Amino acid sequence: MMSEVQTKTTVRVRLNVNGAVHELDVEPRWLLSDVLRHQLGLTGTHVGCEQGVCGACTVLVDGKPERSCLMFAVQAEGHEVTTIEGLTPADGLSPLQEAFQEHHALQCGFCTPGMVVTAAALLRDRPNPTEEEVREALSGNVCRCTGYQFIVDAVLAAAKEGRS
Ligand code: FES
Numbered sequence: 001m002m003s004e005v006q007t008k009t010t011v012r013v014r015l016n017v018n019g020a021v022h023e024l025d026v027e028p029r030w031l032l033s034d035v036l037r038h039q040l041g042l043t044g045t046h047v048g049c050e051q052g053v054c055g056a057c058t059v060l061v062d063g064k065p066e067r068s069c070l071m072f073a074v075q076a077e078g079h080e081v082t083t084i085e086g087l088t089p090a091d092g093l094s095p096l097q098e099a100f101q102e103h104h105a106l107q108c109g110f111c112t113p114g115m116v117v118t119a120a121a122l123l124r125d126r127p128n129p130t131e132e133e134v135r136e137a138l139s140g141n142v143c144r145c146t147g148y149q150f151i152v153d154a155v156l157a158a159a160k161e162g163r164s
């Protein structure tokens with residue numbers, strides 16, 4: 001009789017996401033982006049290229065913008081992850097999101113969560129950035145719709161009005 005070999009494919013992780021701790025069973029190969037979306041239902045984190053190029057999956061890890069498609073979920077244990085949902089007030093939009101809306105900084109919206117997460121980190125660290133600094137900060141985020149100018153305008157407007 002053949003002996004039965006049992007392979008444990010998941011590990012238990014504790015992920016701190018948007019201020020709440022979640023205990024999850026994940027496979028070590030699962031990407032943070034997929035776990036955020038599929039285990040936690042945080043679908044505001046978008047997945048475009050899955051190779052670190054487009055920036056749609058950007059989240060904050062310990063306050064720093066990171067591509068969640070380039071991290072395994074297990075690597076996020078012990079760190080604070082903030083998604084676009086964590087930057088969005090329960091009763092509406094953040095001032096930065098309102099600036100995006102007012103300045104027509106989105107069309108299809110696919111890139112928008114990554115743009116907003118990245119811009120929010122910029123404005124937190126540099127409340128009055130120059131246009132060049134805004135463009136530099138957003139240079140890793142790809143938008144196929146807007147031509148970028150309206151996005152830059154929105155971030156600069158939010159900065160000017162002291163909004164983030
Ligand atoms: S999906 Fe992560 S950078 Fe494109």
Ligand code: FES
Pocket residue numbers: 105106107108109110111112142143144145146
């Ligand atoms: S608004 Fe469509 S990709 Fe940016």
